[in-house]
Amino acid sequence: MAGNNPSPTEYIQHHLQNLTFGYHPENGWSMAHSAADAQEMGFWALHLDTMGWSIAMGALFIWLFRKAGKVATTGVPGTLQNIVEMVFEFVENTVHGAFHGRNPVIAPLALTLFVWIFLMNLLKLIPVDYVPEIFARLGVEYMKMVPTTDPNATLGMAFGVFLLIIYYNLKVKGAGGFAKELSLTPFNHWSLIPFNLVLEIIGLLVKPLGLGLRLFGNMFAGEVIFILIALLPFWVMWTLNVPWAIFHILVISLQAFIFTVLSVVYLSQAHEHH
Numbered sequence: 264m265a266g267n268n269p270s271p272t273e274y275i276q277h278h279l280q281n282l283t284f285g286y287h288p289e290n291g292w293s294m295a296h297s298a299a300d301a302q303e304m305g306f307w308a309l310h311l312d313t314m315g316w317s318i319a320m321g322a323l324f325i326w327l328f329r330k331a332g333k334v335a336t337t338g339v340p341g342t343l344q345n346i347v348e349m350v351f352e353f354v355e356n357t358v359h360g361a362f363h364g365r366n367p368v369i370a371p372l373a374l375t376l377f378v379w380i381f382l383m384n385l386l387k388l389i390p391v392d393y394v395p396e397i398f399a400r401l402g403v404e405y406m407k408m409v410p411t412t413d414p415n416a417t418l419g420m421a422f423g424v425f426l427l428i429i430y431y432n433l434k435v436k437g438a439g440g441f442a443k444e445l446s447l448t449p450f451n452h453w454s455l456i457p458f459n460l461v462l463e464i465i466g467l468l469v470k471p472l473g474l475g476l477r478l479f480g481n482m483f484a485g486e487v488i489f490i491l492i493a494l495l496p497f498w499v500m501w502t503l504n505v506p507w508a509i510f511h512i513l514v515i516s517l518q519a520f521i522f523t524v525l526s527v528v529y530l531s532q533a534h535e536h537h
Contacts, residue, residue, distance in 0.1 A: 271494050278391055278490050281310040281413060282405045296404065310413055317410040320382040324375070350378060354523070361527045364534030366431075369527060376420070377523040383410045384482060384515030388508055391489050411482040411518075414475065421475035424526045428470065431533040440536070470529050474522055481518050485511055 269277065276298060283295035285308030295301035301308055331347035340348065354374045362369050386409045398406040410416040432441045445463040446456045492503050 275490055280405045281407045282312040284309045284311055310415055312407050313410045313413040313416050316408050317416055321379055324378045324382055358527055361524055362531040369530055373523050373527050376526055377519050380519040380522055391493050411478055412486045414479045417479040418475035421471040425471035428529050428533045435534050474525055478518050478522050
């Protein structure tokens with residue numbers, strides 16, 4: 264893109280376009296060469312960059328924690344062990360404060376969500392032109408490397424949490440208890456069951472939407488600002504880019520924390536009897 268001297272609009276569109284593979288009505292199974300191509304591929308188009316970077320960050324998470332576990336010592340801990348223990352204790356305290364049931368799955372789930380989302384968000388601190396330029400030299404036209412700026416990734420994680428919410432509601436309360444909770448809350452009278460159902464079902468569906476869209480919205484907005492800063496003259500770009508990147512360290516940590524805490528709170532509610 265730099266060699267073609269793109270306009271600001273073309274530059275922004277290029278950096279916000281995913282590497283998309285799917286079925287095109289005219290070209291069959293192929294890569295998208297524009298946003299219009301990706302749109303015409305429809306629902307089953309795959310964002311290969313989102314999938315690749317999210318899997319890579321998941322693998323990095325597993326590798327780092329496994330390595331920390333293998334070199335752990337009761338003596339003077341190393342840097343990696345210190346960091347892992349701090350993260351582990353932070354998540355453990357968060358779960359103890361927000362989850363009031365007994366379930367051995369919740370703490371590992373919270374740890375996975377927090378670290379995985381944090382690592383995916385952390386990719387945002389890499390300069391916006393660096394990785395796309397490397398892949399462009401390798402013949403890959405598009406490369407949007409921050410998975411959490413793609414609603415497919417954030418809503419996918421939120422949908423996974425939502426399935427767990429439904430599963431534990433049914434497991435802990437039973438189908439009848441869950442149905443009774445939906446139909447007799449907040450007003451405990453049979454005549455208001457339709458009204459209760461509308462309120463409770465909307466509230467239930469809003470949980471995954473809120474989880475996914477909150478994370479996506481914050482990360483996407485930050486990515487757009489980084490791209491706009493990259494369009495400025497060099498000296499202005501670095502004057503603004505460094506403070507914004509430092510501020511964004513707080514944002515990426517906070518968004519990982521919020522997603523994790525809300526997931527734990529929703530799952531705690533699923534374990535409560537009313």
